[in-house]
Amino acid sequence: MEYKFREIEPKWQKKWEEAGLFRAVDGSERPKFYALVEFPYPSGHGMHIGHIKAYGGLEVVSRKRRMQGYNVLFPIGFDAFGLPTENTAIKDGVHPRVLTDQNIRKFTDQLRRVGFSFDWSRTVDTTDEGYYRWTQWIFRKMFDAGLVFRDKTLVNFCPHCQVVLSNEDSQGGKCDICHNDVVQKSKDVWYLRITEYADKLLEGLDHVDYLPNIRNQQENWIGRSTGAFVNFPLKEVDDKLRIYTTRCDTLFGVTFMVIAPEHPVLDTYADKVKNMDEVRAYRAECAKKTEFERTQLAKDKTGVRIDGLTAINPITGREIPIFISDYVMMGYGTGAIMAVPAHDTRDYAFAKKFGVEILPVIEGGDISKDAYTGEGRMINSGFLNGLTDKKSSIERMLVELEKRGVGEAGVQYKMKDWAFNRQRYWGEPIPIVHCPKCGMVGVPYEELPLKLPEVENFEPGEGGESPLAKVASFVNCKCPQCGGDAKRETDTMPQWAGSSWYFLRYTDPHNDKSLADPEKLKYWMPVDWYNGGMEHVTRHMIYSRFWHRFLYDIGAVPCPEPYAKRTAQGLVLGANGVKMSKSLGNVIDPNDVIDRYGADVLRTYILFMGDYEQAAPWSDSSVRGCKRLIDRFAALTDLLTEEPVPSLETSLHRTIRKVSEDIESMKFNTAIAAIMTFVNDVYAAGAIDRASLMTLTKLLCPFAPHICEEMWQELGGEGFCSAASWPEYDEEKTKEATVEIAVQLCGKVRGRLTVPVDATQEDVLAAIQADGTLSPMLAGKQIVKQIYVPGRLCNLVVK
RNA sequence: GCGGGCGUGGCGGAAUUGGCAGACGCGCCGGAUUUAGGAUCCGGUGGGCAACCUUGCGGGUUCGACCCCCGCCGCCCGUACCA
Numbered sequence: 001m002e003y004k005f006r007e008i009e010p011k012w013q014k015k016w017e018e019a020g021l022f023r024a025v026d027g028s029e030r031p032k033f034y035a036l037v038e039f040p041y042p043s044g045h046g047m048h049i050g051h052i053k054a055y056g057g058l059e060v061v062s063r064k065r066r067m068q069g070y071n072v073l074f075p076i077g078f079d080a081f082g083l084p085t086e087n088t089a090i091k092d093g094v095h096p097r098v099l100t101d102q103n104i105r106k107f108t109d110q111l112r113r114v115g116f117s118f119d120w121s122r123t124v125d126t127t128d129e130g131y132y133r134w135t136q137w138i139f140r141k142m143f144d145a146g147l148v149f150r151d152k153t154l155v156n157f158c159p160h161c162q163v164v165l166s167n168e169d170s171q172g173g174k175c176d177i178c179h180n181d182v183v184q185k186s187k188d189v190w191y192l193r194i195t196e197y198a199d200k201l202l203e204g205l206d207h208v209d210y211l212p213n214i215r216n217q218q219e220n221w222i223g224r225s226t227g228a229f230v231n232f233p234l235k236e237v238d239d240k241l242r243i244y245t246t247r248c249d250t251l252f253g254v255t256f257m258v259i260a261p262e263h264p265v266l267d268t269y270a271d272k273v274k275n276m277d278e279v280r281a282y283r284a285e286c287a288k289k290t291e292f293e294r295t296q297l298a299k300d301k302t303g304v305r306i307d308g309l310t311a312i313n314p315i316t317g318r319e320i321p322i323f324i325s326d327y328v329m330m331g332y333g334t335g336a337i338m339a340v341p342a343h344d345t346r347d348y349a350f351a352k353k354f355g356v357e358i359l360p361v362i363e364g365g366d367i368s369k370d371a372y373t374g375e376g377r378m379i380n381s382g383f384l385n386g387l388t389d390k391k392s393s394i395e396r397m398l399v400e401l402e403k404r405g406v407g408e409a410g411v412q413y414k415m416k417d418w419a420f421n422r423q424r425y426w427g428e429p430i431p432i433v434h435c436p437k438c439g440m441v442g443v444p445y446e447e448l449p450l451k452l453p454e455v456e457n458f459e460p461g462e463g464g465e466s467p468l469a470k471v472a473s474f475v476n477c478k479c480p481q482c483g484g485d486a487k488r489e490t491d492t493m494p495q496w497a498g499s500s501w502y503f504l505r506y507t508d509p510h511n512d513k514s515l516a517d518p519e520k521l522k523y524w525m526p527v528d529w530y531n532g533g534m535e536h537v538t539r540h541m542i543y544s545r546f547w548h549r550f551l552y553d554i555g556a557v558p559c560p561e562p563y564a565k566r567t568a569q570g571l572v573l574g575a576n577g578v579k580m581s582k583s584l585g586n587v588i589d590p591n592d593v594i595d596r597y598g599a600d601v602l603r604t605y606i607l608f609m610g611d612y613e614q615a616a617p618w619s620d621s622s623v624r625g626c627k628r629l630i631d632r633f634a635a636l637t638d639l640l641t642e643e644p645v646p647s648l649e650t651s652l653h654r655t656i657r658k659v660s661e662d663i664e665s666m667k668f669n670t671a672i673a674a675i676m677t678f679v680n681d682v683y684a685a686g687a688i689d690r691a692s693l694m695t696l697t698k699l700l701c702p703f704a705p706h707i708c709e710e711m712w713q714e715l716g717g718e719g720f721c722s723a724a725s726w727p728e729y730d731e732e733k734t735k736e737a738t739v740e741i742a743v744q745l746c747g748k749v750r751g752r753l754t755v756p757v758d759a760t761q762e763d764v765l766a767a768i769q770a771d772g773t774l775s776p777m778l779a780g781k782q783i784v785k786q787i788y789v790p791g792r793l794c795n796l797v798v799k
Numbered sequence: 800g801c802g803g804g805c806g807u808g809g810c811g812g813a814a815u816u817g818g819c820a821g822a823c824g825c826g827c828c829g830g831a832u833u834u835a836g837g838a839u840c841c842g843g844u845g846g847g848c849a850a851c852c853u854u855g856c857g858g859g860u861u862c863g864a865c866c867c868c869c870g871c872c873g874c875c876c877g878u879a880c881c882a
Contacts, residue, residue: 337882538877617811622826670812792815795818
């Protein structure tokens with residue numbers, strides 16, 4: 001048989017669809033398996049090679065599980081709101097709706113061409129009114145629960161995209177969409193109170209199975225730290241400066257304080273500050289710096305001493321100077337710190353530059369050279385003197401702080417509340433009305449979806465105003481509460497909104513009564529296995545866990561955590577070993593590969609390339625190795641016999657075991673290697689019987705389903721190979737009668753010996769002594785120790 | 800700086816988790832077939848003429864170390880003046 005992929009592949013794709021082969025069945029008695037992959041953003045560029053790898057992993061697992069009798073839900077959809085589409089719309093003068101529909105069609109065609117076994121009857125589109133109705137519904141529920149608030153603060157702003165960004169969207173000081181520098185800007189912003197869920201999100205990690213680095217990154221992102229809040233009285237006025245510290249044990253070593261440039265105490269007591277001009281100049285200088293510059297110049301400390309305000313150490317009563325410096329951030333803790341230069345590297349650098357006293361309170365290190373951040377015996381610290389353990393020093397200090405009423409234990413998170421609004425058109429309208437009398441009022445549930453109005457012009461307005469603000473018929477409305485004239489919120493939700501709950505919708509995608517039928521949610525949730533990219537671990541994964549946990553708390557979903565297991569695939573790099581990019585010209589288009597070699601080869605190669613979780617470079621020549629496998633597999637029909645081929649039995653059973661195990665642990669590369677080995681064995685044997693070839697066909701089917709369907713038909717198999725039962729192996733038949741073991745002398749391999757598998761240590765020793773080439777090496781030596789690992793080796797330690 | 804991961808032939812990568820290092824594939828070399836091949840098939844392929852040497856480098860534990868421990872070096876990812 002020949003692998004005529006241009007005919008075979010579209011033919012079977014059509015047959016699968018007609019037979020509804022990959023439809024999941026709600027409420028089936030069979031065990032359920034919900035496999036989830038990150039739905040794509042349907043960009044105009046079409047599918048990327050990375051999508052094949054990202055989806056190919058669970059595609060193989062899903063196909064295997066179906067053959068094993070599971071009721072598999074393996075859905076796909078489109079995360080279609082977002083800026084790239086909107087920007088193309090502005091540039092080309094086409095409505096984003098039109099572009100989105102085009103792109104979705106393009107993606108659908110491409111995904112089908114690969115032969116993915118998605119349940120196409122459950123496709124979701126986040127821009128569909130029937131979908132975003134429920135995105136708005138969830139937002140409204142959060143609004144009711146007090147998790148939505150509005151605040152005017154310094155936020156991340158992208159001047160290029162003209163939008164406010166969340167912390168997650170501006171990692172590394174760069175805009176997540178256009179990768180330009182983000183600036184800090186004071187703006188009125190909608191926030192979701194995700195910090196209220198910080199502990200639940202942390203705790204939830206104990207109950208799920210995420211890859212260690214995924215868990216670790218989430219923990220770091222949430223960044224819980226325990227410490228203390230301490231109030232330092234001000235000498236000149238009747239007020240206090242509140243700070244957060246994780247090292248209250250070093251309170252005796254405080255020699256100055258630092259506040260962030262934006263700290264409000266400066267405005268409150270401006271009249272007390274004698275050098276206010278100097279302070280203002282410094283603040284202006286800091287405001288000009290981007291976040292990027294501020295962190296780049298990390299080593300070089302700048303600042304100004306505030307003349308006219310002095311703090312008093314609440315424990316020692318000592319007077320200490322206050323500085324303003326941009327190494328203290330307004331966005332973390334209280335925007336003010338107690339500086340202990342002897343034991344903090346940043347405070348040390350600052351103290352050296354500004355000539356402030358450095359007072360050691362922990363023994364060890366050399367204060368003249370560097371800050372000492374290690375542990376040691378407490379000195380110069382009153383009631384703490386002599387203590388050697390950091391933990392007990394902190395505890396002792398906390399007791400003292402509370403006793404004197406000047407401080408208390410506290411917790412801080414690195415994670416910030418989620419800046420949730422975007423000043424753009426192509427997103428879900430935020431269902432809130434601003435009423436002059438009632439304030440912010442939620443749009444009634446029965447009025448959802450609050451539809452996106454048609455507009456002429458999608459460009460953001462002056463000063464980053466949403467395009468919706470120009471649509472009077474949308475903006476002007478009646479207050480749902482008092483009926484008076486009111487105005488609608490005109491900002492839209494960020495791209496992450498729709499993707500924060502899409503996995504729930506797959507369980508019941510057409511429901512118009514609720515986001516999904518509780519019975520169906522109960523049947524399918526949680527997702528058994530979620531695979532996607534590492535780049536989403538501290539964005540989408542955090543957001544969606546938060547939304548899901550909230551939905552659990554209000555009784556809308558049956559389980560607290562949405563994903564029981566999470567894995568991540570490594571990048572597909574260009575042939576030159578670096579990330580694919582248009583500018584480098586190293587982009588591989590999956591469509592070209594399919595045109596040239598067929599989808600089965602593409603699917604097989606992308607998983608054969610290397611460790612699934614590791615990045616691996618594309619290789620045009622290596623693809624041909626997989627092309628050969630498929631061709632050689634197809635040609636096995638030439639070797640078909642009706643009699644069993646006994647010499648293949650052990651090899652076949654081992655292959656079944658290896659492939660079955662490796663698919664479950666995502667070791668697709670070695671699973672494919674095992675299939676290659678077996679095919680090699682068949683060619684070496686020169687013949688294969690029908691039953692064995694059918695088994696091999698089933699093993700290869702998850703990877704290369706089209707050629708396997710063709711082979712299955714050729715061999716007279718019933719129905720679809722994709723629906724055939726997964727092969728079982730017989731443990732006994734994986735064992736050979738004899739085995740070759742290594743014979744070692746003092747740990748060095750000196751020869752090999754074939755012995756029966758069940759040979760005892762005595763048998764092996766006797767065999768060695770009887771062996772003509774091995775026995776002379778023992779001549780005149782005394783065996784001190786003998787180690788025998790059955791089936792592996794025998795090591796003789798001699799004197 | 801901190802957190803996580805990695806380092807194995809010319810290349811991508813295997814190695815039952817302490818038991819014959821280099822499976823499988825690419826590439827390369829030789830041969831067959833072919834008018835021809837960048838098609839197909841067969842054989843070979845870590846280094847060294849050898850004894851032997853080889854999993855980034857140096858120590859250690861062990862009968863035995865790619866695997867465990869200690870100390871370096873180098874890459875990648877994440878995060879970043881987080882108090």
